[in-house]
Amino acid sequence: MTNHRRLLIGCVADDFTGATDVAGIFAKSGMKTTVLIDVPEGGLSIDADVVVIALKTRTAPPSEAVRQSLAALRWLRDRGSERIYFKYCSTFDSTANGNIGPVIDAMLEELDSGFTIACPAFPANGRTIYKGNLFVGDVPLNESGMKQHPLTPMTDSNLVRVLSPQTRHKVTACYRDTVSAGVGEVRAWADKTRADGFGVAIVDAIADEDLEVVAQAFADTPLLTGASGLALGLATVLFKDRPTSQSKPEFASTHGSRAVVSGSCSVATNGQVAAMLRGHEGFKVDVASLAAGEDVVSAALGWAADRLGRKPILFYATANPEEVKANQSSFGIGKAGEMVESALARIAGSLVDLGVSELIVAGGETSGAVVKHLGINQLDIGNEIAPGVPWVSAPLRSGQLWLALKSGNFGGREFFVDAWDKIR
Ligand code: ADP
Numbered sequence: 001m002t003n004h005r006r007l008l009i010g011c012v013a014d015d016f017t018g019a020t021d022v023a024g025i026f027a028k029s030g031m032k033t034t035v036l037i038d039v040p041e042g043g044l045s046i047d048a049d050v051v052v053i054a055l056k057t058r059t060a061p062p063s064e065a066v067r068q069s070l071a072a073l074r075w076l077r078d079r080g081s082e083r084i085y086f087k088y089c090s091t092f093d094s095t096a097n098g099n100i101g102p103v104i105d106a107m108l109e110e111l112d113s114g115f116t117i118a119c120p121a122f123p124a125n126g127r128t129i130y131k132g133n134l135f136v137g138d139v140p141l142n143e144s145g146m147k148q149h150p151l152t153p154m155t156d157s158n159l160v161r162v163l164s165p166q167t168r169h170k171v172t173a174c175y176r177d178t179v180s181a182g183v184g185e186v187r188a189w190a191d192k193t194r195a196d197g198f199g200v201a202i203v204d205a206i207a208d209e210d211l212e213v214v215a216q217a218f219a220d221t222p223l224l225t226g227a228s229g230l231a232l233g234l235a236t237v238l239f240k241d242r243p244t245s246q247s248k249p250e251f252a253s254t255h256g257s258r259a260v261v262s263g264s265c266s267v268a269t270n271g272q273v274a275a276m277l278r279g280h281e282g283f284k285v286d287v288a289s290l291a292a293g294e295d296v297v298s299a300a301l302g303w304a305a306d307r308l309g310r311k312p313i314l315f316y317a318t319a320n321p322e323e324v325k326a327n328q329s330s331f332g333i334g335k336a337g338e339m340v341e342s343a344l345a346r347i348a349g350s351l352v353d354l355g356v357s358e359l360i361v362a363g364g365e366t367s368g369a370v371v372k373h374l375g376i377n378q379l380d381i382g383n384e385i386a387p388g389v390p391w392v393s394a395p396l397r398s399g400q401l402w403l404a405l406k407s408g409n410f411g412g413r414e415f416f417v418d419a420w421d422k423i424r
Pocket residue numbers: 149150151263264265266269287317318319323324327328336337338339340341362363364365366367406407408409
């Protein structure tokens with residue numbers, strides 16, 4: 001293992017779309033940024049300012065999420081990273097058991113630290129925090145589409161209440177009045193809060209300027225946690241005077257085929273699927289057929305055979321909340337999710353073998369399944385398509401693969417139709 005430069009930030013992301021999202025932010029700030037899929041085994045030559053380790057731990061059993069997250073943290077610290085950033089979703093996707101709380105607890109202990117902040121605000125995508133409550137656009141989290149998420153339904157917008165049952169630490173909230181009073185006020189507030197025995201603070205932020213104040217106030221805290229908004233604040237604070245060292249991966253025109261594979265059931269993705277189907281062909285992956293043992297993957301590939309080309313085609317399990325609920329009650333929540341992820345991953349793998357070299361994957365868990373199935377272990381960051389979604393590139397034996405890993409709620413309605421123009 002050779003390191004050409006010291007890591008300025010080591011980031012652990014709990015899903016793959018989140019990893020490319022946050023890596024896109026650091027890359028845009030001019031830092032040389034690489035995404036590694038899982039903790040690397042064996043020697044690896046890396047030359048980066050920021051390394052993001054992408055894990056698929058959001059819905060793993062908490063003990064497994066902790067084990068993998070600590071392995072990632074140790075790997076990053078061994079490469080000299082003094083700052084650790086734990087990246088989770090801007091809608092704070094988690095369950096009563098975790099995994100945000102358990103991972104924070106384990107990381108704090110490993111870093112011999114007793115305090116961190118949790119600030120998932122991402123104003124560019126409409127995620128803001130006020131008085132400890134997370135908003136998605138104009139509505140509280142629990143009134144957004146996230147209340148019906150297939151795996152991590154979010155039914156409370158108050159993040160102190162959401163996080164408290166997940167962590168050993170006492171949780172409190174730092175309100176906007178303190179944040180808008182400036183860095184000194186926030187630091188004084190944090191000193192008092194620590195002295196009062198609190199271990200995690202949810203911090204309000206409704207605009208990028210708030211996140212810069214928060215990042216500056218806590219820049220020297222060994223662990224920071226949040227979504228991409230705080231990462232942007234941190235990049236602004238830490239990197240504004242540094243020369244750019246990021247170079248975009250070369251666009252070698254792939255001339256290959258294009259496809260979209262969608263396993264996200266978010267409101268945004270349902271809209272994007274409907275928009276794409278207006279002018280493009282799509283194959284619906286039916287959960288009942290998968291459960292009945294039908295060879296849905298072969299059927300999908302047979303359907304694709306004479307349709308593959310530069311005009312993108314769509315494979316989707318994306319469904320409305322009623323259909324998702326019906327599948328979950330027939331087959332179980334975990335089982336339904338796994339069947340879909342596995343089928344979409346196998347479809348994506350075969351599509352690449354058949355010459356697809358530009359691929360959009362929608363859904364965090366879905367992206368994790370696809371990227372793992374493709375055996376990719378490193379991603380370079382390319383152009384931004386929409387806030388939170390860059391094109392990324394991976395070298396495969398068959399040549400260069402361009403991927404866009406789209407988190408469920410991100411992207412405009414025409415994302416699946418327009419994203420291709422942004423590769424260059
Ligand atoms: P998002 O980024 O929107 O959260 P994910 O891919 O992380 O999307 O999660 C969506 C989950 O829902 C996945 O586990 C996926 O396999 C599952 N899923 C997709 N389609 C269906 C369906 N029709 N019925 C039940 N579960 C589904």
